Amino acid sequence: MKKIHSILLTGVLVLTLFSCHNSNANNNENNNPKNKVNMKFEKVALPYATDALEPVISKQTVELHYGKHHQAYVDNLNKLVVGTKFENSDLETVVKESDGAIFNNAGQVLNHNLYFTSFKQGGSSVPKGALGDAINAQYGSFEKFQEEFNAAGASVFGSGWVWLAKDGSGKLSIEKESNAGNPITKGLTPILGFDVWEHSYYLDYQNRRADHLKELWKIIDWDVVSARY
Numbered sequence: 090m091k092k093i094h095s096i097l098l099t100g101v102l103v104l105t106l107f108s109c110h111n112s113n114a115n116n117n118e119n120n121n122p123k124n125k126v127n128m129k130f131e132k133v134a135l136p137y138a139t140d141a142l143e144p145v146i147s148k149q150t151v152e153l154h155y156g157k158h159h160q161a162y163v164d165n166l167n168k169l170v171v172g173t174k175f176e177n178s179d180l181e182t183v184v185k186e187s188d189g190a191i192f193n194n195a196g197q198v199l200n201h202n203l204y205f206t207s208f209k210q211g212g213s214s215v216p217k218g219a220l221g222d223a224i225n226a227q228y229g230s231f232e233k234f235q236e237e238f239n240a241a242g243a244s245v246f247g248s249g250w251v252w253l254a255k256d257g258s259g260k261l262s263i264e265k266e267s268n269a270g271n272p273i274t275k276g277l278t279p280i281l282g283f284d285v286w287e288h289s290y291y292l293d294y295q296n297r298r299a300d301h302l303k304e305l306w307k308i309i310d311w312d313v314v315s316a317r318y
């Protein structure tokens with residue numbers, strides 16, 4: 090009886106030591122930035138089906154652009170910030186304060202989150218409320234604004250974006266940006282951005298970027314975009 094008791098006690102002791110050792114090992118792993126999987130930055134949920142923007146943007150382009158390109162920017166950013174001062178920053182702060190690879194990926198995460206939420210099936214015809222008034226006041230008419238915006242987008246050299254942005258007083262401007270650029274780095278608020286990287290239109294329009302830009306107006310969700318003004 091005494092022997093059985095002592096075997097049981099030894100067993101409990103061994104189990105206790107083993108479980109403590111294991112939990113220490115897990116804690117050490119979690120505290121080591123190299124082992125941590127950071128899922129801080131996320132891709133915005135697509136607010137429509139992948140075929141909802143056809144024929145302006147094909148299902149295949151949405152699947153590749155949102156599903157592969159945008160996902161890669163998010164995954165890259167989450168890996169790159171581990172162990173840097175940006176690990177606990179919000180996305181806008183990272184875009185404003187970083188450079189190099191972190192800026193490129195953070196900029197593209199912000200840009201594509203804005204881009205993919207600017208559309209809806211069938212679109213809505215014109216900007217609403219204060220944004221519509223500001224566009225008319227500054228550009229003369231919505232049509233004149235569209236012409237200027239399209240011309241700016243068509244003339245971005247290489248990959249980049251064209252943005253409608255506002256400053257602190259509500260004054261609008263059209264901003265051409267290269268690569269991952271966003272007007273937020275100039276202290277402006279982005280309202281609407283058209284992606285002029287070839288990956289956004291080449292499957293559907295090949296080299297006809299200007300035609301693609303003209304078509305995009307048919308799928309703008311002006312409720313969402315006007316609320317950014």
Ligand code: MN
Binds near residue numbers: 158201286288
């Ligand atoms: Mn893109």
